[in-house]
Amino acid sequence: MSIVRDRLNEIMTAxxxxxxxxxxxxxxxxxxxxxxxxxxxxxxxxxxxxxxxADDLDGLKTLADxxxxxxxxxxxQEVNTRHGAExxxxxxx
Amino acid sequence: MRIDRNExxxxxxxxxxxxxxxxxxxLANRTSDGLERFDYHDLANVALYSGSGKSLxxxxxxxxxxxxEGSPSQWTAGKRWDVTWSLxxxxxxxxxxxxxxxxxxxxxxxxxxxxxxxxxxxxxxxHEGGAVELRxxxxxxxxxxxxxxxxxxxxxxxxxxxLHTGRFRYQWMPQEMRADVDAAIAHGTLDCSAASxxxxxxxxxxxxxAHTRIGVVLGLVGVEHVVTxxxxxxxxxxxxxPVFAFLAGRSDRVTPGFAEFCAGSxxxxxxxWGLPATAPLAIHTCTSPAPHLxxxxxxxxxxxx
Numbered sequence: 001m002s003i004v005r006d007r008l009n010e011i012m013t014a015x016x017x018x019x020x021x022x023x024x025x026x027x028x029x030x031x032x033x034x035x036x037x038x039x040x041x042x043x044x045x046x047x048x049x050x051x052x053x054a055d056d057l058d059g060l061k062t063l064a065d066x067x068x069x070x071x072x073x074x075x076x077q078e079v080n081t082r083h084g085a086e087x088x089x090x091x092x093x
Numbered sequence: 094m095r096i097d098r099n100e101x102x103x104x105x106x107x108x109x110x111x112x113x114x115x116x117x118x119x120l121a122n123r124t125s126d127g128l129e130r131f132d133y134h135d136l137a138n139v140a141l142y143s144g145s146g147k148s149l150x151x152x153x154x155x156x157x158x159x160x161x162e163g164s165p166s167q168w169t170a171g172k173r174w175d176v177t178w179s180l181x182x183x184x185x186x187x188x189x190x191x192x193x194x195x196x197x198x199x200x201x202x203x204x205x206x207x208x209x210x211x212x213x214x215x216x217x218x219x220h221e222g223g224a225v226e227l228r229x230x231x232x233x234x235x236x237x238x239x240x241x242x243x244x245x246x247x248x249x250x251x252x253x254x255x256l257h258t259g260r261f262r263y264q265w266m267p268q269e270m271r272a273d274v275d276a277a278i279a280h281g282t283l284d285c286s287a288a289s290x291x292x293x294x295x296x297x298x299x300x301x302x303a304h305t306r307i308g309v310v311l312g313l314v315g316v317e318h319v320v321t322x323x324x325x326x327x328x329x330x331x332x333x334x335p336v337f338a339f340l341a342g343r344s345d346r347v348t349p350g351f352a353e354f355c356a357g358s359x360x361x362x363x364x365x366w367g368l369p370a371t372a373p374l375a376i377h378t379c380t381s382p383a384p385h386l387x388x389x390x391x392x393x394x395x396x397x398x
Binding site for chain 1: 313
């Protein structure tokens with residue numbers, strides 16, 4: 001499952017274009033417009049609680065870049081959530 | 094630029110009933126070829142002041158100012174940008190004509206380079222055809238500086254305050270209005286171009302040497318931007334960015350201190366041209382001087398020290 005492809009599929013005015021874009025292809029050169037990119041970043045932050053700063057954005061060129069960033073942050077969130085739960089459990093013992 | 098109802102809903106990100114209420118309350122629209130059409134800039138400005146938080150222009154403003162949420166060192170550390178600049182004629186299927194393309198300043202600019210006279214004066218590039226894509230690398234290094242002359246600081250502070258109080262309303266403006274600072278003042282609206290032209294004019298009226306400079310804020314989505322450059326009492330050119338200072342003031346995510354950074358400092362994200370606000374970056378001529386679409390996108394790596 002690709003988080004980024006799924007969200008872009010919801011957003012794009014021409015979703016059929018998305019199917020033709022490879023994971024490692026430059027998405028702007030492939031035709032994804034600026035409005036779709038802006039909305040993608042907003043949705044990733046709002047729906048998944050990601051925090052994408054300007055330096056992160058500077059390095060993003062492909063769907064795979066976006067996916068790696070999203071997965072990295074989601075995995076970190078899950079680790080922090082588990083760690084917090086373990087700490088609370090330890091305090092209750 | 095006129096857009097249809099579906100495109101309008103995409104910009105506003107609201108329901109049809111909300112758009113209908115806006116039309117009833119005076120949002121201008123016109124029927125053309127049986128289709129209801131809205132002015133893109135009218136919609137964008139309604140969105141910017143809607144407070145909905147969902148519209149595309151509000152998201153674009155947050156996107157643009159994202160870098161201002163970082164630390165001051167992130168605003169100035171040298172960056173090496175891979176830039177792609179796409180230009181194409183606005184007329185569908187145009188495959189002829191010619192381009193005259195002004196080239197940006199590509200190397201690191203020192204504090205002393207900030208004059209149009211010193212700027213890169215390469216001849217504009219010529220290209221035949223309906224579309225062209227340029228790819229190049231640019232190094233941009235920022236510098237944190239303050240304005241020394243109290244008079245310059247007062248003029249900057251005054252304009253930013255006028256944007257906050259509503260004496261002037263910050264708005265997105267169509268290309269043909271951006272350089273007409275007198276019309277902008279008469280309407281009480283300013284964008285970065287009109288604001289920088291007004292600030293330069295006020296600086297000159299107060300005896301300072303000043304001009305505007307056009308550039309693009311680099312990133313995944315490049316945005317054309319204009320700033321004022323003024324010769325300070327310490328002999329150094331300082332960059333004044335009243336619109337970014339204003340936008341910072343109305344954001345709760347921008348780092349405190351960024352508005353002050355805009356009074357004198359040079360950031361590491363703006364690719365500049367040796368051109369003022371009123372100059373086009375590119376001119377396309379096919380059957381006659383033609384409007385064209387220009388898109389700049391860039392990715393960055395940290396510049397080696």
